[in-house]
Amino acid sequence: PISQEFPGTMSILEYNGGAVLAMTGKNCVAIATDTRLGMQAQTVACDFQKVFKMNDKLMLGVTGLATDVQTLSQLLKFRLNMYRMREEREIKPETFSALLTHILYERRFGPYFTEPVVAGLNEKNEPFVSAMDLLGAPVFTSDFVVSGTCTSNLYGMCETMYKPNMEPDELFETASQCLLASVDRDALSGWGAVVHVITPTGTISRKLKGRQD
Amino acid sequence: MDTVMGIVGDGFCIVAADCSAARSILVFNHSEDKIVELDGNKLMGQSGPQCDTSNFAEYIQKNMTLYELNNDLQLSTHAAANFMRRELATALRKGPYQTNVLLGGFDKSAGPSLYYLDHLSSLQKVNFGAHGYASNFVLSIFDREWKHGLTLEEARAIIDKCIFELQTRFLLSQPKFKLKIVDADGIREL
Numbered sequence: 001p002i003s004q005e006f007p008g009t010m011s012i013l014e015y016n017g018g019a020v021l022a023m024t025g026k027n028c029v030a031i032a033t034d035t036r037l038g039m040q041a042q043t044v045a046c047d048f049q050k051v052f053k054m055n056d057k058l059m060l061g062v063t064g065l066a067t068d069v070q071t072l073s074q075l076l077k078f079r080l081n082m083y084r085m086r087e088e089r090e091i092k093p094e095t096f097s098a099l100l101t102h103i104l105y106e107r108r109f110g111p112y113f114t115e116p117v118v119a120g121l122n123e124k125n126e127p128f129v130s131a132m133d134l135l136g137a138p139v140f141t142s143d144f145v146v147s148g149t150c151t152s153n154l155y156g157m158c159e160t161m162y163k164p165n166m167e168p169d170e171l172f173e174t175a176s177q178c179l180l181a182s183v184d185r186d187a188l189s190g191w192g193a194v195v196h197v198i199t200p201t202g203t204i205s206r207k208l209k210g211r212q213d
Numbered sequence: 214m215d216t217v218m219g220i221v222g223d224g225f226c227i228v229a230a231d232c233s234a235a236r237s238i239l240v241f242n243h244s245e246d247k248i249v250e251l252d253g254n255k256l257m258g259q260s261g262p263q264c265d266t267s268n269f270a271e272y273i274q275k276n277m278t279l280y281e282l283n284n285d286l287q288l289s290t291h292a293a294a295n296f297m298r299r300e301l302a303t304a305l306r307k308g309p310y311q312t313n314v315l316l317g318g319f320d321k322s323a324g325p326s327l328y329y330l331d332h333l334s335s336l337q338k339v340n341f342g343a344h345g346y347a348s349n350f351v352l353s354i355f356d357r358e359w360k361h362g363l364t365l366e367e368a369r370a371i372i373d374k375c376i377f378e379l380q381t382r383f384l385l386s387q388p389k390f391k392l393k394i395v396d397a398d399g400i401r402e403l
Contacts, residue, residue, distance in 0.1 A: 016335065037337055039331070042349065042352070044342070045337045065333065066335035067302055067335045070302070070334075070335065071302045071334075
């Protein structure tokens with residue numbers, strides 16, 4: 001969220017910019033992010049990865065400070081590999097979400113400046129989404145979660161366009177339009193987008209070309 | 214204050230940096246080499262205070278040599294970039310290095326590559342990049358002129374345009390620039 005009290009100032013969470021949303025459908029879940037890497041007003045790259053595959057049915061989208069996006073995703077990959085070795089099975093999305101909140105809160109007084117979003121399908125192929133703030137306070141919803149520098153825009157778009165039980169194709173369209181419309185009005189997000197739709201049979205990933213400004 | 218730029222072409226990568234060593238209002242010399250040769254096929258252009266740049270560069274250089282000796286295998290540019298990122302990220306919350314890095318390298322398998330690594334340890338593979346105030350001037354030139362598969366002359370011309378722009382419009386005078394190229398034959402100065 002952009003600081004409203006002191007316009008023109010920037011918090012560390014807005015330094016690099018970014019937006020992510022995750023939306024549930026009928027036995028599927030979509031996660032979409034923009035691909036901008038910026039340094040305040042300057043754009044450095046247009047292909048920065050913010051969504052990471054944790055396993056075939058679980059994806060993690062992270063916004064915030066780019067270095068912590070990369071550190072956190074690498075840390076979680078490591079923890080997930082350890083979990084897989086010990087438990088000899090894949091992690092459930094709910095458990096992964098709990099693990100993530102723990103990892104974030106461990107750093108309560110020197111946090112990772114990230115606001116991650118978890119999207120996945122549980123064993124019954126029911127969709128699961130959750131989001132966290134930088135200290136690990138989670139929110140679990142049944143419809144959609146958002147994070148990044150244009151959350152106000154994203155909330156508005158998602159609330160308007162969301163319908164429950166969408167099929168994967170319709171879900172993709174809805175998620176894409178919500179994201180693109182939201183980041184188009186945000187200076188710090190955009191410059192391309194990527195949308196993943198996780199279904200029981202596989203994940204479909206598509207790159208979107210939006211306004212390149 | 215330091216200018217570091219890099220560009221990827223057809224089978225090569227050029228890293229350019231200015232040669233002025235200065236602090237505050239004083240210029241120490243105009244013959245500073247800010248581009249470190251990490252091993253036979255990697256170049257690291259660094260900006261920032263000399264203490265952090267030299268410390269970081271030497272640490273990375275020695276560790277890469279150790280890896281080579283231990284494993285009888287040279288680190289790829291991608292691996293080196295990620296190793297550097299990990300070191301910077303760990304140091305970030307202990308004793309940060311105030312150094313921005315552009316790592317340019319050539320691998321037989323991957324070809325030429327350029328990695329942008331800023332002082333906060335965000336890593337991104339790019340086709341061209343610049344650090345510091347210079348980025349405000351030269352990124353738009355790169356955006357306009359860069360295309361896939363640049364020849365050496367074309368890349369050289371783009372860098373020259375960037376240097377000209379800096380010397381015309383940048384407040385700080387940076388009369389000398391050093392260009393180094395890495396390709397299949399190794400590293401040489403241009």
